[in-house]
Amino acid sequence: MIKDGRFTLDGMENVVINIGKITTEEEIAEQEWEPMGPTPKPGILSLRNWDHRLLKDFPPFYAPICDMCCLCTYGKCDLTGDRKGACGIDIAAQQARMVLIACCIGTAAHAGHANHVLHELIKWRGRDHPIDLGPHIDVEAPIIRTVVGTIPKTLGDLEGILDYVNQQLVHALSSAHTGQEGSYIDFESKALHISMIDNLAKEVADIAQIAGFDFPKGDPDAALIEFGFGSVDRTKPIIVFIGHYPAVSVATIDYIEEHGLSDKMEVCGICCTAIETSRYSASAKVIGPLSMQLFFVRSGIADVIVLDEQCVRTDLLEEAQKVGAPLILTTDKICYNLPDVTNRDSDKVVEDLLNGAPGVLISDPHKAAKVITETALKMKPKRDALNHLPELEEVRELAEECIECGWCDRACPNSLPVKDAMIKAKEGDFKGLSDLFSPCMSCGRCESECKKDLPIVSMILKSAQEIAFGETYTMRAGRGPVLDTEIRKVGAPLVLGEIPGIVALVGCSNFPDGEVEVAKIAEEFARRNYIVVATGCSAMAMAMYRCEDGQTLYEKYPGTFDAGGIVNIGSCVANAHVIGAAIKVAAIFARLPLRGNFEEIADYILNKVGACGVAWGAMSQKAASIGTGTNRWGIPVVLGPHGSKYRRAYISNKELSEWELYDKRTGEVVEGEPAPEHLAYPAETMEEAIVLIAKLCIRPSDNSKGRQIKLSNYVDLYKKYMKTLPPDLHLFVRNERDIPITMKDEIMEYLEEAGWEPRKAIGDPTRLVPEEEV
Ligand code: SF4
Ligand code: SF4
Ligand code: SF4
Structure with a gap:
């Protein structure tokens, strides 16, 4: 019966029928969980203003490893000096174009993985298989919420998100074709965009895996x-x-x-x-x-x-x-x-x-x-009967064939002393070869160059057999996302600086000196009550290190996302949860709406969440997109020395007076500070990286107590590794209350010499133009 323009069908009380569309109550709830923000499913232009703001503070610095272009048949073109290619492109835009291409390849790899795993799991479990991340995670897909503006409830819901990912990838890569974009700044904006899409694809992949394979759901005590x-x-x-x-x-x-x-x-x-x-x-x-x-x-x-x-x-x-x-x-x-x-x-x-x-x-x-x-x-x-490695005596005999030409040393990306090790091995001393095992990444470039075709990798492995086969370590299994309950505990101390930062060790194992450095970085910061998280090959490499007491890092430090924890989040795609943790600080602690609200969230993270990524062994194009995506969310990344081969860093060289921010409370432009100073920086040594990480965790939102804690770590680490006070310390002391009490006399003396003047801390720092000025 039709009554007052409404009618009821038995069994369909929970269904709302609109003209041309049927909407279920669940869909209505989905539409109403938060008001939609300004940029759901952003296209390349939607967040361009944010990128340009970032690139103003952290301009690209190019270190071309190749100044030719041979991408089309107009070329190859010499782009040195002021020269332009036949298509009109200059060296800066060409470098930025190569960065964009690398980020597109990395994103495609993660998106390919996400497409693969999702479609396979839909075959295994069905489209309606629920996404349930357990009772301690309510904000279960922070990147999807912020970028796309939806909450996926089932595996099938993730398909539409991947359609959006795939579409953005097409647009970004197409702009790298000959005769498209010509501005290096806009190539960078596109690289930032597609790398944010990379983060999204990774979140889709890992949520699908957690739901479909029943992986741990943020378990701090993973096995x-x-x-x-x-x-x-x-x-x-x-x-x-x-x-x-x-x-x-x-x-x-x-x-x-x-x-x-x-x-x-x-x-x-x-x-x-x-x-x-x-x-x-x-x-x-x-x-x-x-x-x-x-x-x-x-x-x-x-x-x-x-x-x-x-x-x-x-x-x-x-x-x-x-x-x-x-x-x-x-x-x-x-x-x-x-x-x-x-x-x-x-x-x-x-x-x-x-x-x-x-x-x-x-x-x-x-x-x-x-x-x-x-x-x-x-x-x-x-x-069983096969013998795969040469016996030690055979290693000696092989070494005798070495003509000491040194091509192995020249070919080695880490300049390892292979020739000297061969000379020792001729005498039956295998220590030189054995010592190469840890820093060697078994890339085989030395073998390719060897004039005598010596199986150098096998010779190293045999010489190091006691270390290689004799040791068993432990690693905590990847735990997946950070729990909302953990964020509730650490959100305030992170934003105020009382937990000095999140140090995220991510990426490949193209380490300059073996796994030991990434492990030492982890231990240095865990001991100082930073939250240390690790993913992928870095999480694995850290397991191959024993602390002074003989324990592995995963045995010694807890797996909780808390001060002093060392947390194995999971694989490369689980990197999404590291960014997700920073987003959840904004959502849970600051109660900011996530839905389609990228800019406000990234601005919050950049100014208030002291996090720093470290890709010490970054090698792949995936690492390029992981790092660049992390940057778009406002998180700086320190790369290892091989990272300069990505050919672009985001480095600031500004004077203190040039750091302008807004104070949201007053709406005024205020004097900012280089916190963080850089967005992507390749460090030459572990020591340089460690002091830089401590510095890049400083944020304008730190309260006095938080700033004291961060500065005491920065100063202490600088003195430990560089044997002096940091030369830029005065930039980070806003007033005397920021000075660590135990270092007061020393720092005050330094500040007086540097001509330091106190300044006001910013009440509510932001880089977004207050609404009344728009
Ligand atoms: S893309 Fe441009 S710079 Fe590159 S080879 Fe072709 S014309 Fe030369
Ligand atoms: S295999 Fe090892 S020693 Fe040989 S080039 Fe690669 S890193 Fe160097
Ligand atoms: S390249 Fe081969 S022959 Fe030459 S020094 Fe190295 S190991 Fe010896």
């Missing part, structure tokens, strides 16, 4: 898992997974369990697939970061090698053949000209591999799981 070559039981058949996409390793663990083989096989991994697998099963062993790939394959321990995607050595087919291990490829990203046997009978595929087929491609994770397991079981006895 301590065994780590390193030494943790692998070599009496059992061994499967190693290398890459980033965990569907196949998860399916393999399930297959092994279903067939009662769990205690009969070893499943281990390298790079992020290792972390992901350990999030699924604590029995999975983590061998190490990507820098361990060639070492581990050369060791011959693996009976089957499985590759999925990203950061995998492209010559692993050749390397696997050298040790007689079949190679199984599992995604369209890596095909190596191997046959696609996804639709072939699994038993026949196993038979082929046992009969010497070098490898196959199987794109169905469940079919791959069966082939991987059955092949490993049957391959093990066939490979």
